[in-house]
Amino acid sequence: MIRTHISISPLQINAKIRCSHFAGIKTILFTFLILSSSINLFAQKLERIEPMFWFARMKNPKLQLLVHGDNIAASTISLTYPGVKLVKVNKVENPNYLFVDLELAPSAKAGKFPINFSANGKKIFSYTYELKNRDKSADRIQGVTQKDFIYLLMPDRFSNGDKSNDVVKGLTETALNRDSMYYRHGGDIQGVINHLDYLKDLGVTTVWMTPEIENDMPQASYHGYAATDHYKIDPRYGTNEIYKKYVETLHAKGMKVIKDIVHNHIGTNHWFYKDLPMKNWLNQWPKYTQTNYRDQTVMDIHASAADRKQMLDGWFVPSMPDLNQTNPFVQNYLTQNHIWWIEYAGIDGLRLDTYGYNDPVYMADWALKLQAEFPHLSVFGETLVTAVANQAFFTGGNTVNRGFDTHLQGIIDATLKDAIYEGINGKNGWVDGINRVYATLAHDFLYKNPNTNCIFLDNHDMSRFYSMVGEDFDKYKMGMSILLTMRGIPQMYYGTEILMKNFSNPDGLIRSDFPGGWDGDKKDKFTAEGRTNKENEAFSFVKTLANFRKNSPALQTGKLMQFVPQDDIYVYFRYNENAKGTVMVIVNNTEKEKNLSTDRFAERTKGVTAAKNVISNETLSFKEIKVPAKTTLVLELN
Numbered sequence: 001m002i003r004t005h006i007s008i009s010p011l012q013i014n015a016k017i018r019c020s021h022f023a024g025i026k027t028i029l030f031t032f033l034i035l036s037s038s039i040n041l042f043a044q045k046l047e048r049i050e051p052m053f054w055f056a057r058m059k060n061p062k063l064q065l066l067v068h069g070d071n072i073a074a075s076t077i078s079l080t081y082p083g084v085k086l087v088k089v090n091k092v093e094n095p096n097y098l099f100v101d102l103e104l105a106p107s108a109k110a111g112k113f114p115i116n117f118s119a120n121g122k123k124i125f126s127y128t129y130e131l132k133n134r135d136k137s138a139d140r141i142q143g144v145t146q147k148d149f150i151y152l153l154m155p156d157r158f159s160n161g162d163k164s165n166d167v168v169k170g171l172t173e174t175a176l177n178r179d180s181m182y183y184r185h186g187g188d189i190q191g192v193i194n195h196l197d198y199l200k201d202l203g204v205t206t207v208w209m210t211p212e213i214e215n216d217m218p219q220a221s222y223h224g225y226a227a228t229d230h231y232k233i234d235p236r237y238g239t240n241e242i243y244k245k246y247v248e249t250l251h252a253k254g255m256k257v258i259k260d261i262v263h264n265h266i267g268t269n270h271w272f273y274k275d276l277p278m279k280n281w282l283n284q285w286p287k288y289t290q291t292n293y294r295d296q297t298v299m300d301i302h303a304s305a306a307d308r309k310q311m312l313d314g315w316f317v318p319s320m321p322d323l324n325q326t327n328p329f330v331q332n333y334l335t336q337n338h339i340w341w342i343e344y345a346g347i348d349g350l351r352l353d354t355y356g357y358n359d360p361v362y363m364a365d366w367a368l369k370l371q372a373e374f375p376h377l378s379v380f381g382e383t384l385v386t387a388v389a390n391q392a393f394f395t396g397g398n399t400v401n402r403g404f405d406t407h408l409q410g411i412i413d414a415t416l417k418d419a420i421y422e423g424i425n426g427k428n429g430w431v432d433g434i435n436r437v438y439a440t441l442a443h444d445f446l447y448k449n450p451n452t453n454c455i456f457l458d459n460h461d462m463s464r465f466y467s468m469v470g471e472d473f474d475k476y477k478m479g480m481s482i483l484l485t486m487r488g489i490p491q492m493y494y495g496t497e498i499l500m501k502n503f504s505n506p507d508g509l510i511r512s513d514f515p516g517g518w519d520g521d522k523k524d525k526f527t528a529e530g531r532t533n534k535e536n537e538a539f540s541f542v543k544t545l546a547n548f549r550k551n552s553p554a555l556q557t558g559k560l561m562q563f564v565p566q567d568d569i570y571v572y573f574r575y576n577e578n579a580k581g582t583v584m585v586i587v588n589n590t591e592k593e594k595n596l597s598t599d600r601f602a603e604r605t606k607g608v609t610a611a612k613n614v615i616s617n618e619t620l621s622f623k624e625i626k627v628p629a630k631t632t633l634v635l636e637l638n
Helices: 010-019 025-041 189-194 194-203 241-252 305-313 328-345 360-373 388-394 414-424 432-443 473-484 509-511 533-550 555-556 597-603
Strands: 045-050 062-070 076-079 085-093 097-104 113-118 123-133 151-153 205-207 228-233 255-260 349-353 378-381 454-456 487-492 561-565 569-575 584-586 594-597 610-613 619-621 622-629 633-638
Touching: 025 328, 062 328, 076 487, 123 619, 189 194, 189 241, 194 533, 228 241, 228 328, 241 255, 241 328, 255 328, 328 378, 388 414, 414 432, 414 473, 432 561, 432 569, 473 533, 473 584, 473 633, 509 533, 533 555, 533 633, 555 569, 561 597, 569 594, 569 597, 584 622, 597 619, 619 622, 622 633
Parallel strands: 151 205, 151 487, 205 255, 255 349, 349 378, 454 487
Antiparallel strands: 045 062, 062 097, 076 113, 085 097, 113 123, 561 569, 569 584, 584 633, 594 622, 610 619, 610 633
16 A cells, blocks of 8 residues: 655745745735645545556556545546556546556566656656566466365464464454454464465365455454455455465465455445445445345346346345446456456466356456456356256356356356255155255256366355264265265365364354364364374375375266166266276165166276275275165276
């Protein structure tokens, strides 16, 4: 943030008046009027320019700077730099803002240049703007695919690596109380860096943290989804520089990073909410109007326009103002911010919060702009809906019903998650129990590419998986086996590998601290010594499957073939045509051991005489396989 202020002080005014004392009353009055005019002209104060710097040779030559400061609109802006053209200075309703349109030629080189602010023909201050070179390192921005295994964590609840930032003076929330689920606990980015080797050993390839940017909110600021500064890492997590180091450390370890971003809303303590550039920067209503949370209104051909508007433009909650994404200034601000972070830090993928609540036309344009700059970037959107068709409606390629392409690569696959729970906990019937998994996957034809969907069993907004299966360890292993062998990109919530539990009501308990992440914790469950026997068994189970996945072409790039469940047994294969290493998955969700004849699966098992149990490493006779009760067998076929 830049705070430059040039003005005439009261002492200077008094000196001027004293000097003109003998010139008479008229001269005094004239001088006073001139000085008053000068004070108004020179009262501008530059608070910030965003983006604070940019990058040369971006695909899109256009750049729009948001300039904020007291009465900044009274200034005239000028600049001179080879390859940089000042196209237009946009004044808006609030005189504390200017939106400056620049055009950067391909010939513009990295370097610094002044942006001059003048009033009445005189320069009053300048801002040194910088164009940086883009980083062309081969290991940057790799994208996230089904080769990967994502670990989702909340930085405040994972590990405290830097006690000096536990409480930051000047922020609204200064309490640090680990006994409360709604206050800050002190976890930070350094704490995550400290445990990356633990994650790599587990078989994790990609880390997704809930939003790290500043959330200077008075309550529950730890979750990160109510931003108050888009260009600044929350100081209780660290700095922009430590975030960049975090990404670089992951890359150095052969791992990747996903950044969680929010288009839909901000927090009420956001600096520009307190001084809106214009009224329609937000979706405004005559009185507070909350979204109806009905994703169906966006796709329903019979929907009321009023219902659709409330879904898209209603506020998520009172503390999260809804951004108006039809406003071109808002569009530029958000798109440039996301491009800035990706280029600055080298992020591999993005998770888009509350995707269905965003303006769909803008989101399609946003996706194209990011793809142009970062062809390998991966993107998936949060769509917590109840049907496959609803999810697929938001994804790219579904142009028939929408009239345009969203270009959204994938979604968070909530319907498959629900089906897996039904398959584990439910009683088998024509469409119930394990048949729900089969039926859900049969709708994959609705997606352009179902392999880009992020599959999961729980996250920071819902009850933990181990609790949802009644703390039944056999069911736990069944679910984890499906998660790590199914099509799509698997994501696991932090602590699932050590059987962390709890339900979402009260929701704070599902966001408990990872034991051992704080000095003085009674148990350090980052180590085998700190875990119970059952926790170590769970950890080893996940580790074995995850590391097998890292070396299995069938799971990393293979197709999925599933067979209609028979005798309460569900079988699917992951395979590559004409390649070895086919994986066969057998799910028995009943209370009885089953004998499975493999004759039925000949189109995928021709020539196979034996199979290796991935977990036990034992070789099984393949003609007939015994499948224990409540078990998912993962077999590598030979």
